[in-house]
Amino acid sequence: MTKSIPTLVNSSGGAAARLGDKLAPTIKAAFEQAGLTAELHIVAGAKIADAVSEAAGEGVVAVGGGDGTIGCAAGAIVDGGGKATLAILPLGTRNHLAGELGIPGDLTKVAALIADGATRRIDLARVNGHAFVNNASVGFYPDMVEHREEMQARGLPKWLANFPAAGHVLGRARHHRLRLRLDGSEQTVRTPMLFVGNNRYVLELGQVGKRQALDDGKLSVYAVESGTPVRLAWIALRTILGRADTARDFAALAEVKAFEVEAHQRSIRIAIDGEVIRLRSPLRFTVQPKALTVIATPLPPT
Template identity: 30%
Template structure:
């Protein structure tokens, strides 16, 4: 998905699935064997290939005895509305709503399914696929589909900022600028990990404006000037970044990092510290492990990067964790 805001868009008419398959001999609805799969085919550079894949997966689920509704979307703005429509059907008939896409797509689906008993399935088609990897969901689409058929539902925690959720991370300051630069590079060079890394490095090497904030951490106020505040909710991603805050997430708490303003040379040293696992020991870095963090600013709205998408959110920003707020299909035996 692109860096367009994650938002709910009311459409004039319901969106019907482009195809619906039902096994002849099984009462799928009565047994809760309903699958609704949503995919945004208008994003990325392999849209046609993804459409073919969606139909192959639909056929696979049907062969396994599931009633399948397939939604192929060409615009990201349609996604929230489609999931709301599917949710109403699943509240009556049970089953699984499957998000086929990157972590931005997963976020939008999870936003609509939070605090419900409806199970969410994942077909990872993104660049990094941190959500799937953290839950031991295979990156091969058909192996991931098998997990949806044979796996179990596991409750997972969600990061919350005001009315939005984040599965991986949320941040203000530098990171939204990194996302914007990444999308420019993606449009030119394609969605590859090396492109994301290079675009991020370009932003980090520029002069950055400090944010003057007031943070309230579990009731204790502190002023801070920083170009970046980063909140993580994905233990694997924090481990990949060599951050000990991964243990904070494992405990179901709010993990955050803020840095002071840096020169280019200090930034280079900080990147090196990140690579060798010494990032949190740098004097320019402050880590937080809390139940709730409130961020106040003089500006009325702030750009927040949420799972790779950018939204404008009214201040103050309230960050917390919603425990066991989403039911996700994972392989049997996964308990972490």
């Protein structure tokens, strides 16, 4: 008798949408090859959290989509007691967390990994109760995401829409005056972007966008220095190339377990794992150490 796995897929995830009518048979065939049965439900993105809450018990629940979808699912599992194990089907556009967990892009290999059953416990971060698995940011990145979505609505593919969106936002970059309360002290920064990572993000060459650990129980806080649009573009380019100068490019750097950000506005836009929402100020960031159990490639012995 094959093991049955509740399987919930965001219908609008990047890779899921590209598969179209082939999505369901591809997933089911991959699971069958691994000796599993996918109890498959294609769900609208806005309903993922509710669907996961309903499906998650004490076994494995598989969720397909991008990092925003995975963050919603992770929050629902932890809010439900954290007894379920999350299996990630990388069906978004970038799938950063899946990559860091060693989860392959091929669904047949993913299903084999689920059948193998190797797990890790990782941290879950939150801002005003909203869960995120990777990062959250205030400033030009949320603005860029919104402009990119406008470009996509006009027919540009997501990867291509990033270029005019970045140019538009960097040319009009607004600086936010934010009060940070961390480690028992306060400091005010004027920055075009505040970035908060779930664990420490690496800025060295070839490692940008990656983390050395997913279970250190810390939030990394980066505030980009103020500057002209040309200087901001240069900072962005250096960071992408892994040549960021943390002493020169960032107004504030810290690793903390919790902190607050107060904006001058009553509410502020924030990108959470790439999804833009508006939250009331102050923004309260926390981390839940090793709160989430995930299917993952086993770590090499130390």
